[in-house]
Amino acid sequence: MAATLPDCDSLFRAHRDVAYRVAYRLLGNESDALDAVQDGFVNVLTHMGRFRAQSSFRTWLLRIVSNAAIDIGRGRKRRDNRYRGSQTDDLLPVPDSCEPVDFGLERADLRKQLNLALAELPEAQRQTFVLHVDGELSYREVAEVLGISIGTVMSRLFYARLKLREALLTQGVTL
Amino acid sequence: MTPPDWNRLLLAYADGELGRLEHAHVERYLEQNPQAWDLLAELEETGPGNFDLWDNVEPPEPSDDDWNWRSHAISTLVPAPKRYGWKVIAISLAACVMAAVAIVQFEPNAPAVAQKSPQSQPLTNPDPLAEYAVLPVATAGEAMVSAVRGNGESGLVSVRSPLSEVLALATPDDIEIENPGSGEVTDGDSAMMVWPKK
Numbered sequence: 001m002a003a004t005l006p007d008c009d010s011l012f013r014a015h016r017d018v019a020y021r022v023a024y025r026l027l028g029n030e031s032d033a034l035d036a037v038q039d040g041f042v043n044v045l046t047h048m049g050r051f052r053a054q055s056s057f058r059t060w061l062l063r064i065v066s067n068a069a070i071d072i073g074r075g076r077k078r079r080d081n082r083y084r085g086s087q088t089d090d091l092l093p094v095p096d097s098c099e100p101v102d103f104g105l106e107r108a109d110l111r112k113q114l115n116l117a118l119a120e121l122p123e124a125q126r127q128t129f130v131l132h133v134d135g136e137l138s139y140r141e142v143a144e145v146l147g148i149s150i151g152t153v154m155s156r157l158f159y160a161r162l163k164l165r166e167a168l169l170t171q172g173v174t175l
Numbered sequence: 176m177t178p179p180d181w182n183r184l185l186l187a188y189a190d191g192e193l194g195r196l197e198h199a200h201v202e203r204y205l206e207q208n209p210q211a212w213d214l215l216a217e218l219e220e221t222g223p224g225n226f227d228l229w230d231n232v233e234p235p236e237p238s239d240d241d242w243n244w245r246s247h248a249i250s251t252l253v254p255a256p257k258r259y260g261w262k263v264i265a266i267s268l269a270a271c272v273m274a275a276v277a278i279v280q281f282e283p284n285a286p287a288v289a290q291k292s293p294q295s296q297p298l299t300n301p302d303p304l305a306e307y308a309v310l311p312v313a314t315a316g317e318a319m320v321s322a323v324r325g326n327g328e329s330g331l332v333s334v335r336s337p338l339s340e341v342l343a344l345a346t347p348d349d350i351e352i353e354n355p356g357s358g359e360v361t362d363g364d365s366a367m368m369v370w371p372k373k
Binding site: 008009012016020021024025030033034037038041042045046107110111114132133136138139151154155157158160161162164165168175 | 182183186187190192217218220221222223225228229231232233234235237241242245246248249250252253254
């Protein structure tokens with residue numbers, strides 16, 4: 001049974017920021033991230049009856065939003081590849097090139113560089129990393145969201161962190 | 176015994192994901208292996224604890240208009256909860272109609288029905304109910320029902336003992352009279368079903 005409208009609104013207000021942060025970091029684009037958040041919330045609120053409280057609402061939501069973001073990223077990449085006539089299998093997102101002007105240039109640049117560095121990570125590592133850092137989920141929660149073992153979470157995070165560091169340093173970002 | 180994976184343990188140490196014992200274990204390892212501090216520092220640089228990094232790369236914040244528009248879109252796209260009220264009303268109406276029909280047919284003074292009442296005919300036929308396409312079984316004031324087999328063609332399903340309200344209808348396929356003299360009605364397994372009230 002779907003949630004009633006007041007429930008929808010309160011849930012949306014309580015969790016939209018973290019959902020957006022995860023989606024943005026996976027897509028590197030504000031409007032796509034908002035699309036992913038919207039898709040995720042529609043999916044979650046439509047199937048509220050399936051929520052069993054074995055996990056927190058946030059972990060359930062982030063699983064659906066992050067999967068929606070990955071689907072959007074894949075679809076966008078396929079469209080981009082068709083447009084370019086490319087046949088690569090690369091499904092990494094294209095970072096946003098339209099940063100808002102009210103952010104400092106340095107900060108916007110840094111964000112863009114992080115998006116580029118994240119885009120170089122394999123999809124599974126990127127999703128694991130983003131759920132941990134931006135979703136603020138523990139290893140156990142990330143494992144639950146992705147349906148993998150905690151050992152796999154740790155392994156993905158370990159390599160993601162080192163690759164991300166290397167990519168940022170290559171771009172001249174001081175850590 | 177599997178040797179500890181120090182890379183993973185250092186990562187978990189950096190993220191504060193270790194229990195007290197494991198934490199102490201890693202600290203001992205770091206004391207004995209000073210070169211491990213370098214790897215730990217590298218892991219911390221891109222970890223969630225590096226606020227200098229993450230505070231500076233916060234995603235652009237959507238405007239209130241953006242959020243309001245998305246909120247409206249979500250409330251539009253989420254289907255409304257299913258409402259069963261009309262079904263309950265329809266079923267209740269149908270049940271009332273069926274009950275009214277049953278009561279009218281059992282009315283002893285109703286001439287049209289009196290001829291078809293099982294109690295108004297001598298029960299000599301082994302299956303005196305066979306002539307009735309649909310058998311009005313009983314009302315709460317007339318019978319006590321212990322079981323009814325199957326669903327009547329008219330949609331009967333009411334198995335209560337004692338019967339609290341109007342039973343409904345059954346077909347001859349659902350019940351049969353085993354001992355017409357006593358008025359007992361049983362199903363095929365000889366379980367008593369209906370006792371006309373004396």
